[in-house]
Amino acid sequence: MISLKVIGSFIKKEFRQIMRSREMLIVLFALPAVQLLVMGFAVTNEVKNLNLSFLDYDRSATSRALIQSFDSTDRFRIVPVSNAAKPEELISAWKASVVIVIPPGFGADYGQGRQSNLQVIVDGIDGNTASVANSFVAGVVGDFHRKRMQETMHRSPIPRLNTQVELLSSMTFNPDLRSSLNTIPGIIAILVTVTSMMLSAISLVKEKELGTLEQLLVTPVKKAELMAGKLIPYLIITLVQLQVAIVLAGLIFRIELAGSYGLLLLFSMIYLFTTLGLGILISTRVASQQQAMFFSWFIMVIIILLSGFFVPVQNMPRGIRWISFFNPLSHYMTVLREIVIKGSGITQLMKELWILGGSGVLIFGLSVLSFRKRV
């Protein structure tokens, strides 16, 4: 018969040991906060403050107005250079990542409605940034042109026919295209994974190393009691950490939970069966804490890289995409993003519920089987 009192005294003991070591408290609560802050600000695919230089060979009122319109956005920072500079040199010297060449006669041609050209040279080393920068430039030039047209129309008595097709796009869920809205839930998912897996991977092997496991095993304590007594504290700690992260995300990144908090907790608990199970599985198989660390880092690096946090899963080769399908972190991350950003309900997340539930049962089951009450 399983005794709740025995489990209770295990939980008390675990918490006592964790609370007693200041290093452990720092690792558990201060480091995640730092990680959330640093990564939240640093991991961004927003393109901002691009260094932009103009080689203005025209020097007309129009060219100055064009340059002016680039100045009014925080996407670009205009770096003044002499007209004698060469665009390629500016880029290779890291002075500018975008150079716009305004040829002589540009203003005159434009004013008379003739074909007028601009040359845009973009640093193509980071393809993603380059294409974003290119479309920014196109956007600013387009705006400039539209404004000019409107002004001309006001002045001329006969309205000209405007046959342009205009694209009106709107971004749902993240209208400002804030990248933190996408990365922060991802970071939280990683935090939950790292904490729960590390704690449980070390748990048993630490007692093995200290010899206390041998003492525990000769007591009539049941396997289920021992595992519950170990895992419940880690479950609680991870959920508290999740809570801290959510509060910080709200305070610092103004990310409000769009969906239900209860649903988020439910999914987190289901997901934790997988990570805690993986940890226990490692812990039963290794001989020292050091080995446990190596193993869990190895697994974590793989599941984090294949989770779609850094590279979208759609961009991966087909074979790897299949591996990603079996990566629980990838699904948990999806769930967090859906709940936090879109406010999705359980009906939209049924697929993830089945996958995460299945992996929890499978991996946790395996860890229970691999745990033996012998030395």
Add this chain to the structure above:
Amino acid sequence: MNAAVARELSVFYGSTEALKSVNLEVPEALVYGIIGPDGAGKTTLMRSLCTLLPYSEGSIRVLGYDALSESAQIRARIGYMPQRFSLYQDLSVEQNLRFFARLFRVSRKEMLIQREKLYEFSRLKPFAKRLAGNLSGGMKQKLALSCALIHTPKLIILDEPTFGVDPVSRVEFWQILHELKREGVSIIVSTPYMDEAVQCDQISLLHKGSVIGQGTPDEIIKAWQGSLYSLKAGNLQELYKYLQSKVDKADLQLFGSEIHLYSKDGLRQELIDTWKHEFSGLASCEEIQPGMEDVFLKMMQ
């Protein structure tokens, strides 16, 4: 009834045989010693007895239960103290005792009574709030023993309990064991120290996984055949070298400040005189009663 019985017990680690057909009968309410040098198989035997190690051949019954099929019953009734200190160093004395009491499903009321009793004999009460990791070696062992006794087991199994403990604490520890025996607790204790073997009521001598002698310490010493001489000299190393040329090396043992020489039929006085004449440094050569260590060393051959 016997507290523990092992029959034809063999344990393999891979292809190495750690225990070879060991037979053992541990009577109740006695201190039973498993004596042997490091690597003799003491820990393997202890672990098998407390159901931690599955054995390959033979059978073990502890307190009337079978060690393979009824391990739960055995674990609830015995106390085990592993060779390494294996309590939580970051919990206090009191917390360790309470934790293990809970695991053995001792009620709070019983625990408080038993704890007072354990504090009394171990004199750990003043250190109740101290972390186990900050105790001295002797106190750690007493705490480990207390934890093994918190559920008033009928049998306790102690694996080299005095390893690394200072001589004063060792004496104290053995006094506690004898006290426990008077209260009816059966004790199985392993040790590599021969002076501790004499303190046991019955012993088994273990060497390379086999039992090479069994009985009370007296019986084992009395079974000794032949004579033993103690030789002393200013320069013991020189004497040792000299004797090696005169007798079988296997009969010689360096023993601190003397050399023990075994002789099956005894030494003639003329022979001793010859030695004294040839090796002027030889101060004395007297026949002595063999101790446990002499007996063990002889048996190992």
